[in-house]
Amino acid sequence: xxxxxxxxxxxxxxxxxxxxxxxxxxxxxxxxxxxxxxxxxxxxxxxxxxxxxxxxxxxxxxxxxxxxxxxxxxxxxxxxxxxxxxxxxxxxxxxxxxxx
Amino acid sequence: xxxxxxxxxxxxxxxxxxxxxxxxxxxxxxxxxxxxxxxxxxxxxxxxxxxxxxxxxxxxxxxxxxxxxxxxxxxxxxxxxxxxxxxxxxxxxxxxxxxxxxxx
Amino acid sequence: xxxxxxxxxxxxxxxxxxxxxxxxxxxxxxxxxxxxxxxxxxxxxxxxxxxxxxxxx
Numbered sequence: 659x660x661x662x663x664x665x666x667x668x669x670x671x672x673x674x675x676x677x678x679x680x681x682x683x684x685x686x687x688x689x690x691x692x693x694x695x696x697x698x699x700x701x702x703x704x705x706x707x708x709x710x711x712x713x714x715x716x717x718x719x720x721x722x723x724x725x726x727x728x729x730x731x732x733x734x735x736x737x738x739x740x741x742x743x744x745x746x747x748x749x750x751x752x753x754x755x756x757x758x
Numbered sequence: 759x760x761x762x763x764x765x766x767x768x769x770x771x772x773x774x775x776x777x778x779x780x781x782x783x784x785x786x787x788x789x790x791x792x793x794x795x796x797x798x799x800x801x802x803x804x805x806x807x808x809x810x811x812x813x814x815x816x817x818x819x820x821x822x823x824x825x826x827x828x829x830x831x832x833x834x835x836x837x838x839x840x841x842x843x844x845x846x847x848x849x850x851x852x853x854x855x856x857x858x859x860x861x862x
Numbered sequence: 863x864x865x866x867x868x869x870x871x872x873x874x875x876x877x878x879x880x881x882x883x884x885x886x887x888x889x890x891x892x893x894x895x896x897x898x899x900x901x902x903x904x905x906x907x908x909x910x911x912x913x914x915x916x917x918x919x
Contacts, residue, residue: 683846
């Protein structure tokens with residue numbers, strides 16, 4: 659069985675944390691699930707959300723960010739726009755999530 | 759036979775598009791499932807929401823999001839049943855079981 | 863692989879760049895959802911015709 663690959667893209671900080679929950683929701687459903695935080699600097703993730711991120715990673719998912727502050731503050735995986743574009747080519751489902 | 763269509767709604771301002779796309783797809787004989795999450799669960803209080811529930815084959819909302827948006831989970835929106843106050847698994851069903859997918 | 867790009871607002875430079883990479887060497891189509899009275903019938907036909915639909919903000 660081939661597992662689907664899905665990615666959520668967040669550009670508004672009020673949607674990033676809940677969007678991570680949606681990414682985790684698909685990982686639980688046996689899909690490769692990723693998220694990317696663009697444009698917005700997030701607050702530091704609390705313990706609960708850090709646990710969600712770790713759970714996602716345990717299921718081979720990842721949350722990336724194009725913003726260095728999010729990489730430093732929350733340990734997200736760094737990605738630039740070109741790399742993101744290439745990653746999107748490999749995805750079955752692409753979700754520009756929430757508001758811009 | 760028309761393809762089936764799943765709609766995943768994350769933007770609260772797109773309800774008119776959800777309704778318009780659902781109407782057009784149903785007119786073509788398509789099976790349509792819609793799932794609302796996060797702030798888009800406010801759409802469940804739109805006066806046209808029951809009409810969407812009538813039109814589409816399956817409508818559900820993320821109950822956790824609905825609660826976090828300030829609603830009482832016992833206050834089931836008109837058009838839904840308790841089991842349609844659901845989880846992100848509904849999004850998984852859309853991806854796995856429907857021919858076509860759009861997020862709004 | 864045919865990709866349908868749906869735009870809910872006029873695409874900015876970020877979206878344009880991502881679309882350029884995603885559609886490189888692929889068949890693609892687009893639909894503007896931000897105009898007055900979008901033609902949902904045409905949009906649904908395009909969704910059914912595509913292998914993947916991406917609905918940008």
